[in-house]
Amino acid sequence: MSKVARMDKSAKAEAEVQGELRPGQSVELLKELHILTREGRLNQDSRRKLKQVYHLFQFIEKLLQELPGGGAEATLADHGAGKSYLGFIIYDLFFRARGGGHVYGIETRADLVDRSRALAERLHFERMSFLNLTVAESAAAAELPERIDVVTALHACDTATDDAIAFGLAKRARFMVLVPCCQAEVAACLRQTKALALSRTPLAELWRHPLHTREIGSQLTNVLRCLYLEANGYQVTVTELVGWEHSLKNELIIARYTGQRKASAAARLHELLAQFGLESLMETRFRLS
Numbered sequence: 001m002s003k004v005a006r007m008d009k010s011a012k013a014e015a016e017v018q019g020e021l022r023p024g025q026s027v028e029l030l031k032e033l034h035i036l037t038r039e040g041r042l043n044q045d046s047r048r049k050l051k052q053v054y055h056l057f058q059f060i061e062k063l064l065q066e067l068p069g070g071g072a073e074a075t076l077a078d079h080g081a082g083k084s085y086l087g088f089i090i091y092d093l094f095f096r097a098r099g100g101g102h103v104y105g106i107e108t109r110a111d112l113v114d115r116s117r118a119l120a121e122r123l124h125f126e127r128m129s130f131l132n133l134t135v136a137e138s139a140a141a142a143e144l145p146e147r148i149d150v151v152t153a154l155h156a157c158d159t160a161t162d163d164a165i166a167f168g169l170a171k172r173a174r175f176m177v178l179v180p181c182c183q184a185e186v187a188a189c190l191r192q193t194k195a196l197a198l199s200r201t202p203l204a205e206l207w208r209h210p211l212h213t214r215e216i217g218s219q220l221t222n223v224l225r226c227l228y229l230e231a232n233g234y235q236v237t238v239t240e241l242v243g244w245e246h247s248l249k250n251e252l253i254i255a256r257y258t259g260q261r262k263a264s265a266a267a268r269l270h271e272l273l274a275q276f277g278l279e280s281l282m283e284t285r286f287r288l289s
Protein backbone atom coordinates (compact mmCIF):
# COMPACT_ATOMS: atom_id res chain seq x y z
CA MET A 1 0.00 0.00 0.00
CA SER A 2 1.34 3.44 -0.89
CA LYS A 3 2.05 6.04 1.78
CA VAL A 4 -0.91 8.16 0.58
CA ALA A 5 -3.28 5.18 0.65
CA ARG A 6 -2.08 4.33 4.18
CA MET A 7 -2.68 7.91 5.30
CA ASP A 8 -6.15 7.85 3.72
CA LYS A 9 -7.02 4.65 5.56
CA SER A 10 -5.78 6.01 8.87
CA ALA A 11 -7.69 9.30 8.42
CA LYS A 12 -10.84 7.32 7.59
CA ALA A 13 -10.45 5.18 10.72
CA GLU A 14 -9.89 8.30 12.83
CA ALA A 15 -12.99 9.99 11.36
CA GLU A 16 -14.98 6.86 12.04
CA VAL A 17 -13.96 6.86 15.72
CA GLN A 18 -14.67 10.58 16.07
CA GLY A 19 -18.12 10.01 14.59
CA GLU A 20 -18.97 7.60 17.38
CA LEU A 21 -17.60 9.70 20.24
CA ARG A 22 -19.37 12.39 22.21
CA PRO A 23 -17.76 15.84 22.19
CA GLY A 24 -14.89 15.96 24.68
CA GLN A 25 -15.18 12.28 25.55
CA SER A 26 -12.00 10.76 26.96
CA VAL A 27 -10.34 8.49 24.42
CA GLU A 28 -7.93 7.32 27.12
CA LEU A 29 -10.85 6.13 29.26
CA LEU A 30 -12.36 4.20 26.37
CA LYS A 31 -9.01 2.51 25.76
CA GLU A 32 -8.74 1.60 29.44
CA LEU A 33 -12.22 0.12 29.29
CA HIS A 34 -11.20 -1.80 26.14
CA ILE A 35 -13.92 -0.11 24.15
CA LEU A 36 -11.28 1.39 21.89
CA THR A 37 -8.29 -0.70 20.89
CA ARG A 38 -4.82 0.37 22.04
CA GLU A 39 -4.41 2.11 18.68
CA GLY A 40 -7.61 4.04 19.37
CA ARG A 41 -9.70 2.12 16.82
CA LEU A 42 -13.17 0.67 16.98
CA ASN A 43 -13.94 -2.85 15.89
CA GLN A 44 -17.31 -4.51 15.40
CA ASP A 45 -17.39 -5.74 18.96
CA SER A 46 -16.34 -2.48 20.55
CA ARG A 47 -18.82 -0.50 18.47
CA ARG A 48 -21.59 -2.66 19.92
CA LYS A 49 -20.18 -2.26 23.42
CA LEU A 50 -20.08 1.51 23.05
CA LYS A 51 -23.70 1.55 21.87
CA GLN A 52 -24.76 -0.43 24.93
CA VAL A 53 -22.92 1.89 27.28
CA TYR A 54 -24.46 4.98 25.63
CA HIS A 55 -27.88 3.38 25.81
CA LEU A 56 -27.69 2.85 29.56
CA PHE A 57 -26.03 6.22 30.05
CA GLN A 58 -28.93 7.94 28.26
CA PHE A 59 -31.41 6.60 30.81
CA ILE A 60 -29.27 7.85 33.67
CA GLU A 61 -28.45 11.18 32.05
CA LYS A 62 -32.17 12.02 31.76
CA LEU A 63 -32.70 11.25 35.44
CA LEU A 64 -29.70 13.32 36.50
CA GLN A 65 -31.01 16.26 34.48
CA GLU A 66 -34.25 16.18 36.48
CA LEU A 67 -32.37 16.87 39.71
CA PRO A 68 -31.99 20.41 41.10
CA GLY A 69 -29.52 22.43 39.07
CA GLY A 70 -29.80 19.93 36.24
CA GLY A 71 -27.86 17.40 38.32
CA ALA A 72 -24.62 19.37 38.31
CA GLU A 73 -24.08 18.76 42.03
CA ALA A 74 -25.63 15.30 42.17
CA THR A 75 -24.23 12.36 44.08
CA LEU A 76 -24.36 8.91 42.53
CA ALA A 77 -23.46 5.56 44.10
CA ASP A 78 -22.76 2.57 41.87
CA HIS A 79 -23.04 -0.73 43.73
CA GLY A 80 -21.20 -3.90 42.79
CA ALA A 81 -19.18 -1.59 40.58
CA GLY A 82 -16.74 -4.20 39.24
CA LYS A 83 -14.31 -2.33 36.99
CA SER A 84 -16.53 0.72 37.45
CA TYR A 85 -16.96 1.31 33.76
CA LEU A 86 -20.49 2.62 34.32
CA GLY A 87 -19.30 5.11 36.95
CA PHE A 88 -16.40 6.21 34.75
CA ILE A 89 -18.61 6.74 31.72
CA ILE A 90 -21.15 8.72 33.76
CA TYR A 91 -18.39 10.85 35.22
CA ASP A 92 -16.76 11.43 31.86
CA LEU A 93 -19.94 12.22 29.94
CA PHE A 94 -21.90 14.04 32.62
CA PHE A 95 -19.98 15.25 35.68
CA ARG A 96 -16.55 16.07 34.28
CA ALA A 97 -17.59 19.15 32.33
CA ARG A 98 -19.98 20.33 35.04
CA GLY A 99 -17.28 20.68 37.67
CA GLY A 100 -19.53 19.39 40.47
CA GLY A 101 -21.15 16.18 41.68
CA HIS A 102 -19.56 13.00 42.93
CA VAL A 103 -19.54 9.35 41.85
CA TYR A 104 -18.97 6.60 44.43
CA GLY A 105 -18.14 3.05 43.37
CA ILE A 106 -18.79 0.32 45.93
CA GLU A 107 -17.11 -3.00 45.36
CA THR A 108 -15.98 -5.92 47.52
CA ARG A 109 -12.99 -6.90 45.37
CA ALA A 110 -10.01 -4.94 46.65
CA ASP A 111 -8.05 -5.43 43.41
CA LEU A 112 -10.81 -3.80 41.36
CA VAL A 113 -11.12 -0.94 43.83
CA ASP A 114 -7.36 -0.29 43.64
CA ARG A 115 -7.48 -0.42 39.87
CA SER A 116 -10.36 2.06 39.68
CA ARG A 117 -8.65 4.41 42.11
CA ALA A 118 -5.49 4.34 40.01
CA LEU A 119 -7.42 4.97 36.79
CA ALA A 120 -9.38 7.88 38.29
CA GLU A 121 -6.11 9.42 39.45
CA ARG A 122 -4.50 8.96 36.06
CA LEU A 123 -7.47 10.58 34.30
CA HIS A 124 -7.77 13.34 36.92
CA PHE A 125 -11.35 12.35 37.69
CA GLU A 126 -11.13 13.96 41.12
CA ARG A 127 -14.75 13.58 42.15
CA MET A 128 -14.78 9.81 42.00
CA SER A 129 -14.27 7.63 45.10
CA PHE A 130 -14.04 3.87 45.35
CA LEU A 131 -14.94 2.08 48.53
CA ASN A 132 -13.87 -1.45 49.31
CA LEU A 133 -17.07 -2.36 51.12
CA THR A 134 -20.09 -4.57 50.69
CA VAL A 135 -23.25 -2.80 49.60
CA ALA A 136 -24.78 -3.56 53.00
CA GLU A 137 -21.80 -2.05 54.84
CA SER A 138 -21.80 1.05 52.68
CA ALA A 139 -25.16 2.28 54.03
CA ALA A 140 -23.45 3.17 57.32
CA ALA A 141 -20.04 4.12 55.91
CA ALA A 142 -18.65 7.45 57.07
CA GLU A 143 -17.04 8.02 53.64
CA LEU A 144 -20.47 8.45 52.06
CA PRO A 145 -22.73 11.47 52.46
CA GLU A 146 -26.05 11.27 54.28
CA ARG A 147 -27.94 11.63 51.02
CA ILE A 148 -27.28 10.07 47.64
CA ASP A 149 -29.34 11.26 44.69
CA VAL A 150 -28.95 8.33 42.32
CA VAL A 151 -28.26 4.69 43.10
CA THR A 152 -27.19 2.33 40.34
CA ALA A 153 -26.57 -1.41 40.59
CA LEU A 154 -25.74 -3.14 37.34
CA HIS A 155 -25.63 -6.92 37.65
CA ALA A 156 -24.70 -6.64 41.32
CA CYS A 157 -24.68 -10.27 42.41
CA ASP A 158 -27.58 -11.97 44.14
CA THR A 159 -28.88 -10.02 47.15
CA ALA A 160 -26.53 -7.07 46.50
CA THR A 161 -29.44 -5.60 44.49
CA ASP A 162 -31.67 -5.83 47.57
CA ASP A 163 -28.93 -4.23 49.65
CA ALA A 164 -28.69 -1.48 47.04
CA ILE A 165 -32.44 -0.87 47.40
CA ALA A 166 -32.08 -0.72 51.20
CA PHE A 167 -29.17 1.69 50.69
CA GLY A 168 -31.28 3.87 48.39
CA LEU A 169 -34.09 4.00 50.93
CA ALA A 170 -31.67 4.87 53.76
CA LYS A 171 -30.04 7.59 51.63
CA ARG A 172 -33.41 8.90 50.41
CA ALA A 173 -32.32 8.47 46.79
CA ARG A 174 -34.34 10.30 44.17
CA PHE A 175 -33.68 7.59 41.61
CA MET A 176 -32.60 3.97 41.60
CA VAL A 177 -31.49 2.26 38.40
CA LEU A 178 -31.21 -1.47 38.86
CA VAL A 179 -30.32 -4.29 36.50
CA PRO A 180 -30.61 -7.33 38.76
CA CYS A 181 -28.33 -10.31 38.43
CA CYS A 182 -28.72 -13.91 39.47
CA GLN A 183 -30.93 -14.30 42.52
CA ALA A 184 -30.82 -17.24 44.89
CA GLU A 185 -32.43 -16.12 48.14
CA VAL A 186 -36.09 -16.40 47.17
CA ALA A 187 -35.47 -19.64 45.24
CA ALA A 188 -33.85 -21.12 48.36
CA CYS A 189 -36.93 -20.20 50.43
CA LEU A 190 -39.23 -21.63 47.75
CA ARG A 191 -37.22 -24.85 47.78
CA GLN A 192 -37.55 -25.19 51.54
CA THR A 193 -41.31 -24.87 51.59
CA LYS A 194 -41.97 -26.68 48.29
CA ALA A 195 -43.53 -29.87 49.70
CA LEU A 196 -45.97 -27.90 51.82
CA ALA A 197 -46.79 -25.57 48.95
CA LEU A 198 -47.49 -28.52 46.61
CA SER A 199 -49.95 -29.96 49.10
CA ARG A 200 -51.69 -26.61 49.46
CA THR A 201 -51.98 -25.14 45.99
CA PRO A 202 -51.75 -26.19 42.34
CA LEU A 203 -49.83 -22.94 41.78
CA ALA A 204 -46.81 -24.66 43.34
CA GLU A 205 -46.52 -26.62 40.07
CA LEU A 206 -44.93 -23.43 38.79
CA TRP A 207 -41.82 -24.12 40.86
CA ARG A 208 -41.89 -27.93 41.32
CA HIS A 209 -38.98 -28.66 38.98
CA PRO A 210 -35.59 -27.36 40.21
CA LEU A 211 -35.00 -25.31 37.04
CA HIS A 212 -38.41 -23.68 37.44
CA THR A 213 -37.72 -23.00 41.13
CA ARG A 214 -34.70 -20.98 40.07
CA GLU A 215 -36.50 -19.18 37.26
CA ILE A 216 -39.63 -18.34 39.16
CA GLY A 217 -37.51 -17.40 42.18
CA SER A 218 -35.69 -14.87 40.06
CA GLN A 219 -38.87 -13.50 38.44
CA LEU A 220 -40.67 -13.33 41.76
CA THR A 221 -37.74 -11.53 43.38
CA ASN A 222 -37.94 -8.70 40.90
CA VAL A 223 -41.72 -8.46 41.27
CA LEU A 224 -41.33 -8.26 45.06
CA ARG A 225 -38.62 -5.62 44.68
CA CYS A 226 -40.91 -3.48 42.53
CA LEU A 227 -43.80 -3.75 45.00
CA TYR A 228 -41.45 -2.96 47.87
CA LEU A 229 -40.21 0.16 46.09
CA GLU A 230 -43.77 1.27 45.33
CA ALA A 231 -44.77 0.67 48.94
CA ASN A 232 -41.86 2.91 49.93
CA GLY A 233 -42.91 5.87 47.80
CA TYR A 234 -41.30 5.15 44.44
CA GLN A 235 -42.87 5.02 41.02
CA VAL A 236 -41.43 2.05 39.19
CA THR A 237 -40.81 1.37 35.52
CA VAL A 238 -39.64 -2.01 34.32
CA THR A 239 -38.15 -2.24 30.90
CA GLU A 240 -35.59 -4.14 28.90
CA LEU A 241 -32.03 -3.05 28.59
CA VAL A 242 -32.04 -3.25 24.82
CA GLY A 243 -28.74 -4.21 23.27
CA TRP A 244 -27.72 -6.46 26.15
CA GLU A 245 -28.77 -9.59 24.29
CA HIS A 246 -25.50 -11.23 25.32
CA SER A 247 -26.78 -11.27 28.88
CA LEU A 248 -29.82 -13.19 30.07
CA LYS A 249 -30.18 -10.59 32.77
CA ASN A 250 -31.35 -7.50 30.99
CA GLU A 251 -34.29 -6.35 33.08
CA LEU A 252 -33.98 -2.68 33.90
CA ILE A 253 -35.86 -1.37 36.93
CA ILE A 254 -36.07 2.40 37.26
CA ALA A 255 -37.48 3.76 40.49
CA ARG A 256 -38.34 7.42 40.90
CA TYR A 257 -39.13 8.86 44.32
CA THR A 258 -42.56 10.50 44.50
CA GLY A 259 -43.18 10.19 48.25
CA GLN A 260 -46.52 8.49 47.63
CA ARG A 261 -46.38 5.19 49.45
CA LYS A 262 -48.74 2.85 47.67
CA ALA A 263 -50.82 0.99 50.26
CA SER A 264 -52.07 -1.36 47.55
CA ALA A 265 -48.48 -2.34 46.70
CA ALA A 266 -47.75 -3.05 50.38
CA ALA A 267 -50.86 -5.24 50.59
CA ARG A 268 -49.97 -7.08 47.38
CA LEU A 269 -46.41 -7.60 48.60
CA HIS A 270 -47.68 -9.25 51.77
CA GLU A 271 -50.24 -11.32 49.87
CA LEU A 272 -47.63 -12.58 47.42
CA LEU A 273 -45.17 -13.45 50.18
CA ALA A 274 -47.91 -15.40 51.96
CA GLN A 275 -49.07 -17.09 48.76
CA PHE A 276 -45.56 -18.34 48.02
CA GLY A 277 -44.78 -19.34 51.62
CA LEU A 278 -42.18 -16.60 51.93
CA GLU A 279 -43.50 -14.95 55.08
CA SER A 280 -40.02 -15.03 56.63
CA LEU A 281 -38.91 -12.36 54.12
CA MET A 282 -41.50 -9.94 55.49
CA GLU A 283 -39.32 -9.37 58.52
CA THR A 284 -36.01 -9.31 56.68
CA ARG A 285 -35.86 -8.12 53.05
CA PHE A 286 -39.27 -6.58 52.71
CA ARG A 287 -39.93 -5.06 56.08
CA LEU A 288 -42.27 -2.07 55.82
CA SER A 289 -42.35 0.66 58.41
Ligand SMILES: C[S@@+](CC[C@H](N)C(=O)[O-])C[C@H]1O[C@@H](n2cnc3c(N)ncnc32)[C@H](O)[C@@H]1O
Pocket residue numbers: 079080081082083084085106107108109112133134135136153154155156157159160163181
Ligand atom coordinates in the same frame (compact mmCIF):
# COMPACT_ATOMS: atom_id res chain seq x y z
C1 LIG B 1 -21.30 -9.19 37.63
S1 LIG B 1 -20.24 -8.00 38.30
C2 LIG B 1 -20.91 -6.51 37.63
C3 LIG B 1 -19.91 -5.40 37.62
C4 LIG B 1 -20.39 -4.10 37.01
N1 LIG B 1 -21.49 -3.52 37.73
C5 LIG B 1 -20.75 -4.35 35.57
O1 LIG B 1 -21.93 -4.41 35.24
O2 LIG B 1 -19.83 -4.49 34.76
C6 LIG B 1 -20.74 -7.92 39.99
C7 LIG B 1 -19.75 -7.20 40.89
O3 LIG B 1 -20.38 -7.01 42.16
C8 LIG B 1 -19.42 -7.27 43.18
N2 LIG B 1 -20.22 -7.64 44.36
C9 LIG B 1 -20.92 -8.78 44.55
N3 LIG B 1 -21.57 -8.77 45.72
C10 LIG B 1 -21.28 -7.56 46.28
C11 LIG B 1 -21.66 -6.93 47.49
N4 LIG B 1 -22.48 -7.53 48.34
N5 LIG B 1 -21.18 -5.71 47.76
C12 LIG B 1 -20.37 -5.07 46.85
N6 LIG B 1 -19.97 -5.62 45.70
C13 LIG B 1 -20.42 -6.84 45.41
C14 LIG B 1 -18.56 -8.37 42.60
O4 LIG B 1 -17.29 -8.42 43.22
C15 LIG B 1 -18.48 -7.97 41.14
O5 LIG B 1 -17.39 -7.14 40.87
